[in-house]
Amino acid sequence: MKNSILILAASLLALSSCTKKESSSNLNNSEYKIGISQEFENLNPLVMQMVATTYLYSISGRRLVNMDENSKWVPQVVTEIPTLENKKAKIITVGGKKKVVAEWEILSNANWGDGKPVICEDFALAREIAMNPNVSVGDKESYAQIEKIDIDPKNPKKCTFTYGRARFDYYMLGTYMPLPSHLEGEVYKKHKDEREGYEKNSLYSKEPTNPGLYNGPYLISEIKLGDHVSFTPNPHFYGEKPKIQKVIVKLIPNTGTLEANLQSGTIDAIGVVGLDFDQATGFDKKVKAEKLPYSVNFVPGLTYEHIDMNMSHPILKDLNVRKALIQGLDRQTLIKSLFDGKQQIAIHSVSPKDPWYSETDAIKKESQYSKANAEKLLDAAGWKKGADGIRLKDGKKLSLEFSSTAGNKTRELVQVYLQDQWKQIGVEVTIKNYPARVFFGEITKKRKFDLALYAWTSSPESVPRSTFHSSSIPTEKNGWSGQNQPGWNNQTVDKLIEDLEVEFDPAKRLTIATKITEEYVKDAPVIPLYYRSEISVTPSKLKNFVMTGHQFYETNAIEKWTLE
Numbered sequence: 001m002k003n004s005i006l007i008l009a010a011s012l013l014a015l016s017s018c019t020k021k022e023s024s025s026n027l028n029n030s031e032y033k034i035g036i037s038q039e040f041e042n043l044n045p046l047v048m049q050m051v052a053t054t055y056l057y058s059i060s061g062r063r064l065v066n067m068d069e070n071s072k073w074v075p076q077v078v079t080e081i082p083t084l085e086n087k088k089a090k091i092i093t094v095g096g097k098k099k100v101v102a103e104w105e106i107l108s109n110a111n112w113g114d115g116k117p118v119i120c121e122d123f124a125l126a127r128e129i130a131m132n133p134n135v136s137v138g139d140k141e142s143y144a145q146i147e148k149i150d151i152d153p154k155n156p157k158k159c160t161f162t163y164g165r166a167r168f169d170y171y172m173l174g175t176y177m178p179l180p181s182h183l184e185g186e187v188y189k190k191h192k193d194e195r196e197g198y199e200k201n202s203l204y205s206k207e208p209t210n211p212g213l214y215n216g217p218y219l220i221s222e223i224k225l226g227d228h229v230s231f232t233p234n235p236h237f238y239g240e241k242p243k244i245q246k247v248i249v250k251l252i253p254n255t256g257t258l259e260a261n262l263q264s265g266t267i268d269a270i271g272v273v274g275l276d277f278d279q280a281t282g283f284d285k286k287v288k289a290e291k292l293p294y295s296v297n298f299v300p301g302l303t304y305e306h307i308d309m310n311m312s313h314p315i316l317k318d319l320n321v322r323k324a325l326i327q328g329l330d331r332q333t334l335i336k337s338l339f340d341g342k343q344q345i346a347i348h349s350v351s352p353k354d355p356w357y358s359e360t361d362a363i364k365k366e367s368q369y370s371k372a373n374a375e376k377l378l379d380a381a382g383w384k385k386g387a388d389g390i391r392l393k394d395g396k397k398l399s400l401e402f403s404s405t406a407g408n409k410t411r412e413l414v415q416v417y418l419q420d421q422w423k424q425i426g427v428e429v430t431i432k433n434y435p436a437r438v439f440f441g442e443i444t445k446k447r448k449f450d451l452a453l454y455a456w457t458s459s460p461e462s463v464p465r466s467t468f469h470s471s472s473i474p475t476e477k478n479g480w481s482g483q484n485q486p487g488w489n490n491q492t493v494d495k496l497i498e499d500l501e502v503e504f505d506p507a508k509r510l511t512i513a514t515k516i517t518e519e520y521v522k523d524a525p526v527i528p529l530y531y532r533s534e535i536s537v538t539p540s541k542l543k544n545f546v547m548t549g550h551q552f553y554e555t556n557a558i559e560k561w562t563l564e
Contacts, residue, residue: 027268027541027563031246035258035267037274038405039226039251039436043213044204045177046130049138049483050440051457052273056249058555059231060214062239064104064123064173067459067552073172077110077118077215077238081171091166098166098502099147106157111236112180113211113219120151120159122178129179129188134195136445136480141465141472142176145501167501168509169463174552183212195479217242217559226437227251243562253407253435255279262294262537270537272553276410277339280535293540299547300344301534302351302459307402307418307527308444308452311487315400316450320381322524326367328374328425334417335530338410346528348517349467353531353549354460355506356513366521367528374425383426391426399428403443404453406433411453414529444485445474452485455532457551461509464516469497488525539563 038052045057062076075081082088082102089102110118129135130143137143145163152158163170183203191197203210208223217239218231231247250267252258255276261267275283284296309316309325316322331345347367350357383391383398391398402419404411412433419429429451434443444452456467466472470489472482493516500512520526534549544560 119156303532324377358514486525
């Protein structure tokens with residue numbers, strides 16, 4: 001029966017390919033349908049953490065600054081980026097402590113979708129909400145670094161940010177999101193003292209199609225969680241007028257079905273949260289062989305596929321066990337078997353595309369595959385092999401639950417491969433996956449996992465405070481804010497991160513970043529897998545589409561796209 005289904009699916013793909021060839025010439029700027037395979041969550045920019053949600057928000061939201069496809073920081077809703085060179089920023093000393101003061105001016109024509117102006121109060125409200133322990137914010141540090149915001153009484157679009165410390169990255173506020181104070185202010189005031197009260201009652205949850213919630217090139221005209229989001233042009237957008245009149249982003253969790261929908265014309269493109277690597281390479285060959293009207297886009301990325309180990313777990317508290325799980329894993333064979341050698345092995349969290357990448361002898365030693373050494377580490381930890389090959393200690397099995405996002409074909413294959421590798425060293429691993437919205441919104445966020453497989457996407461020279469600093473460990477007390485899901489608590493690293501933030505010399509920053517990486521591999525809070533290429537599929541007719549390879553996705557320039 002299973003084979004029959006596969007044959008039928010293949011027949012449908014062949015048929016749909018012909019249909020698409022015939023219909024592709026009809027593509028125009030009236031409507032553009034993008035498919036993604038990852039579920040999306042609440043579109044409140046303060047609380048969103050999923051890649052798919054960020055991809056969607058970038059269609060309808062803009063912020064102070066953005067990183068472009070050349071990894072250069074550029075202004076978005078502001079006139080210019082304040083720097084020491086243009087005198088819009090300066091270092092001051094207060095009570096013997098160095099701080100940065102930066103002047104930001106919002107574009108005069110920057111408005112929300114209901115015509116209300118984007119003002120400094122929108123950024124001040126976002127900071128106030130983000131700092132409330134009752135609100136769950138992933139990257140709280142973007143807001144916490146700012147000590148205060150002074151607004152010009154004569155011009156609500158001119159404001160001065162005072163930073164608590166003289167940080168080198170004071171202007172890199174790509175994850176500092178504004179909120180429409182004229183709408184969200186009252187909601188927050190009413191629910192600020194309730195645990196998760198603001199998130200549940202925010203208009204992004206209650207009235208997600210309210211135009212006043214968005215300041216980007218498009219507004220959300222329809223939203224159905226778990227299915228699709230529709231966008232139409234924002235008549236009050238400050239920038240270039242969007243060319244495409246309607247954009248629909250459709251959730252299709254099964255990647256095989258996603259490809260079939262593309263070829264049948266149900267969707268016109270597949271976003272970066274879409275095809276698995278092996279599917280994409282196979283489809284690319286098909287496109288070239290059959291001259292199909294698509295471009296399969298591959299861009300080396302900073303996306304870090306890895307496995308978080310919950311360091312609060314009784315078994316995973318033991319450093320020897322964590323190191324054994326890493327050293328007992330043959331990543332070279334993994335990459336060769338599943339990706340035809342076309343992904344790059346990760347030995348830590350920093351991509352080779354990042355200026356902070358390092359590969360010292362200490363780092364390489366900790367990352368090398370050695371089944372024999374992994375077994376020695378487990379022996380030293382007191383775990384002895386039983387009759388069935390699985391290790392025991394005090395009568396209990398060395399057994400761990402391994403979770404990821406359900407429906408992701410590549411991750412499921414990786415899980416099975418790793419499950420077999422770990423069994424060879426005496427570790428029993430059971431696989432239990434969840435829908436992406438549950439996995440990120442509940443399992444990883446509240447640290448309800450043993451082993452969690454997913455990816456981080458970052459930008460070059462990102463200070464890892466939100467993922468490495470002990471203050472970023474999500475807890476009930478801090479409203480599950482922070483992205484240090486393993487619960488890594490290393491005081492040396494905390495200090496190094498704090499030093500890194502205030503170091504203006506690039507060479508010295510690299511030295512500090514290398515020390516952080518060495519501590520990371522030494523403490524082994526995470527199992528590195530590979531640095532992932534970013535992949536998308538677009539129709540040949542689409543123009544001005546450029547992938548970035550970092551966390552600020554191509555949808556940040558969607559107003560430039562056109563179907564000629």
